[in-house]
Amino acid sequence: MMRAVLAIAMLMAPGLASAYPQFIGHGYPSCMNCHYNPMGNGPLTDYGRAVGADGIASGALYPKSWSEEKVADLSGFLFRTPVQKHFRVQANYRGMEMVSSVGTPSERWSWIHMQAGGQLILKFLENDRLTFVGEVGYNPSSNSAKATGQDKRKLRTREHYVGFRITPEVGVYAGLMDKAYGIRVAEHIAFSRILPEMTQNDQTHGVMIHGLFEGWEGALHGFVGNLLQAKDLRQVGASAQIERQLFTDHRLGMSLLSSKNDYVKMLSYSLHTRLSLSEGSALLLEAGQTERISLGSRGDRIGRYALLQTYTRPVRGLYCLTNIEYMKSDLSSAATTVRWGPGIQYFPVQKLELRTDLYQTRTFNPNASTQDGWTILFQTNVWL
């Protein structure tokens, strides 16, 4: 049971991001505004940290005499204003109290350390055109690794890459990164991340070309798998994501991902949109399909998924959200799963995120009616 709980918790562990795609609702359609990785996730830029302090976090707990400038000045590492421009250190911790099987005899409460990591950023040239980003963090053992005793590593790097902006519009990034595909929502448990295998440990070594033009943004990513994995498991392939800006702040995009290793060949494609509804309100919608072909054995299947994430911001710092997800993991089977997750995300002060999610999972199967599954998460995210 404990292993199952840990496995679910690891699936739910979000990345390092503390800026999220829903912040399009604040007028930030591009991840590049706040992240060193132009496709999002990973360490925040100085600007991103200042936005988090001034635009995202509640100002209610600061002394009234503090100006927004003073608050922004405290957004650096350990609340200090950086005195030089080439070197940045960041650290974060994310933990979660998870209540699984809520309301059943097997209800269980457990605290999970999801992530504790440090990031190092080196940046050079005008406008930080050349960057080195590295991250190392605590890696909870997976269920299967614990069972087999194979995975002894307690540290894991999920990102290390070099980025160079050839022009302000075009950049090349090489190293270990998430694949460019779909909306990079924080929830790794999201069906939109599970089916195309975009979860928290699915980063890959490769080269990504990113472009940000008037009204367009996109990335082309060629990859060879995670070089720290066994060679036969590495997914080698390419992915692409492109977004078109609609009106002022909305985005409409599509993604394609093709990869294979010695055992499986995958093709995923999706359409998505991110809509800004002003003052922090936003809608994110993604629908896609993954074709999974087993090489040398039976088990081919096509899975379909959809994600609707909705956000409203009643007051600064507080977001009411709903995750609505659909998954048919195998089109040839009758069962369909819908997961409905209302939640609250609160940033009481900068560098602190508190989040509560309720997940209700309902399965639709013409041959059997089953009780809903319930999970409650209480997350704490601290970054320095």
Place this chain on the structure above:
Amino acid sequence: MKKRGGWVWVITLFLCGVPESFGADQMNDWIKAFNKNHPVETAKMRNGVNRGEEIKGSDFSQEYKELLYNLYQGYASRIIESKSLDPGVTKSTPQFEFFKKALGKLEYREDEVDSTSDRIRSHLTQLEEKKYRLRWRAFLHYMSWQSQAALVGPFETTSLLTTNLGFCPGVGASLENRFWALSLDLSGLYGSGGVSAVQGLVEYQQSQVPALGGRIAIGGGRIVSSSGSEVGLRGSLLFVRQNLTKPSDSQYSVTQDKMISYTVSLFSRWRFNRFYLETDFGRTVARPSTLWSIGLGSVF
């Protein structure tokens, strides 16, 4: 400023200066003076403001300019003192605008005129945002809910669970201002569900069992953005008629939930001009059942 309402407004007035409150007699004297004591200047000014004819400041006396200014501040005072968009405000606003334009053409006490104008605009916006309006809408929701039943046999009772999906077309009315909304929704319900035993040894399974019913919902929401995004709570009365087939064995009978249930739900709504997307997630009172829906609607 808008959200904090009265207190912020009082503080602003304190800091910026409150337009002098003018008595009705004083205003009447000024209006008379404007209409009768300065007929030539007033005619010129009316032509200037209403027809766009050119105006020279030197054609108007200092006394007349001061009279215009006093009237401008007098109407501003009347508007400021109003707590709602009442007929007094409706009547005073065109007069206020007239004197604002007149003073603008004369370039007389411009800073004070602009300052008062800003305060009046802000006050009118506030009054406008506080005003409740009735809006009608039509919608179509896609809804899922579960219901319980029991298969009662000679030796044991088997729990049955139905998982339903259906459509709810309906109409609604909202009484809303910029910050709050009260709504009443009426909708029909047509759907179907699959039933099976979730506890017990007896097998029972049916699929595509039709369900027919309706829903009445009353809700209150907070509008949290200028685009009209709303989050709120809703209470619903749900009526569903869904007949499960009785087993052919006469020793068994099916006992179903009551056809009427009550739910409390959390809803959110996002607007795109006339259209909106709505989600609803709730729990049935006194029954272990969850209801959710997602839908599109249009305001008219």
